[in-house]
Amino acid sequence: MEINIDKNSGFCFGVVRAIQKAEEELGKGEILYCLGDIVHNNKEVERLEKMGLVTIDHEQFAQLRDVKVLLRAHGEPPSTYETARKNNITLVDASCPVVLQLQSRIKNAYEESKNQDTQIVVYGQTGHAEVKGLDGQTGGNVIVIENESDLSKLDLSKNIKLFSQTTKSLDGFNNLIKNISASKAESAEFEFADTICRQVSNRVPNLTAFAQENDIVVFVSGKKSSNGKELFKHCKSVNPNSYKVSGPEEIQGLNLDINKKIGICGATSTPRWLMEQVAEVIQKQV
Numbered sequence: 001m002e003i004n005i006d007k008n009s010g011f012c013f014g015v016v017r018a019i020q021k022a023e024e025e026l027g028k029g030e031i032l033y034c035l036g037d038i039v040h041n042n043k044e045v046e047r048l049e050k051m052g053l054v055t056i057d058h059e060q061f062a063q064l065r066d067v068k069v070l071l072r073a074h075g076e077p078p079s080t081y082e083t084a085r086k087n088n089i090t091l092v093d094a095s096c097p098v099v100l101q102l103q104s105r106i107k108n109a110y111e112e113s114k115n116q117d118t119q120i121v122v123y124g125q126t127g128h129a130e131v132k133g134l135d136g137q138t139g140g141n142v143i144v145i146e147n148e149s150d151l152s153k154l155d156l157s158k159n160i161k162l163f164s165q166t167t168k169s170l171d172g173f174n175n176l177i178k179n180i181s182a183s184k185a186e187s188a189e190f191e192f193a194d195t196i197c198r199q200v201s202n203r204v205p206n207l208t209a210f211a212q213e214n215d216i217v218v219f220v221s222g223k224k225s226s227n228g229k230e231l232f233k234h235c236k237s238v239n240p241n242s243y244k245v246s247g248p249e250e251i252q253g254l255n256l257d258i259n260k261k262i263g264i265c266g267a268t269s270t271p272r273w274l275m276e277q278v279a280e281v282i283q284k285q286v
Helices: 013-026 044-052 059-061 078-086 097-116 130-135 148-151 170-183 205-212 226-238 272-282
Strands: 002-006 033-035 053-056 068-071 090-093 118-124 143-146 161-166 188-192 216-220 242-245 261-266
Touching: 002 272, 013 033, 013 044, 013 068, 013 097, 044 053, 059 078, 068 188, 078 090, 078 130, 078 205, 097 130, 118 130, 118 170, 118 261, 143 148, 148 170, 161 170, 161 272, 170 188, 205 226, 205 261, 216 226, 216 272, 226 242, 261 272
Parallel strands: 002 261, 033 053, 033 068, 068 090, 118 143, 118 161, 161 188, 216 242, 216 261
Antiparallel strands: none
C-alpha cells in the first residue's frame, strides 16, 4: 500500500491568518470570543475551543459588552462593526484581505449604480457568512445566484453587475456569465468581475492531477465547508473511487482496498494535522 497526502491541500492563506491571530490572543490568557466557527471544520474548532476560544453567534454577540471578539476570515457586514463600537467590544479582525477587497468593490459598485437601476448580483451560497458580509455592503440589496435556476430572480431588462463569492467554482461562474449574456435584453448593460480567489480556484487543476495519480482518493472536509463540497464533487468526477470523510473515525466504514495507491486531500478549511491522522488510521489497517 502507498499513501500520499496532497501537498497542495489544506488551509488557505486567509484561514491560516485567522487561526494564527486566535492562537496569539489565546496565548495571552484572556477570554477570546469568535463570531461564528473560525473555520468550517469541526475538528479544528474543537482544538481551538480546548485552548479557550468561545464560539458565539450574532445574537450572542449583540449581548456582549467590554470583551474581545475575533472576526473570522469570511468577513462581516458594517452592522457588526457598529455593534462592536456601541458595546465597547475590541475586535481582532482576521477578515481575509481578498474578501475585504471584494466587499469594497461591491460597496462602490452599489453606490455608483444607485441611480442607474442596476442590479448587484453575487454568485454564491445563500446564507454563507461571506455572502452575508457582501450583502451588508449594500444594505441588503444583493441578489444571490446559486445556480442557473436562480436566474429567474433577475430582471433581464435591467443592467446587471455580477461578482462572485471568493470560494466558488470558476467553471460555474463562467457558465453563469454565458447564460446571462445570452438571456439579457439587448438594451441592458452587463458587467462582471472575476472575484474568485486564485488560491482556491487553483486547487481544481491540482486536485485533478492528484485524483488521477491515485487509485483511491480520501477527501477530508468538514460537513459545513462549501469549498469542501465543491472540491469533492470535482474530485469524484475525476476519480469515481473518491470518498469524503470528516475525520479518521469514519475510515473504518469505507472498507478501502489497502493494496491500492491511496491519496488523501482536503478543502481550504481542512487542517494538515487532520489529513495526517486519517493517513495514520489507514496505515494501521495494513
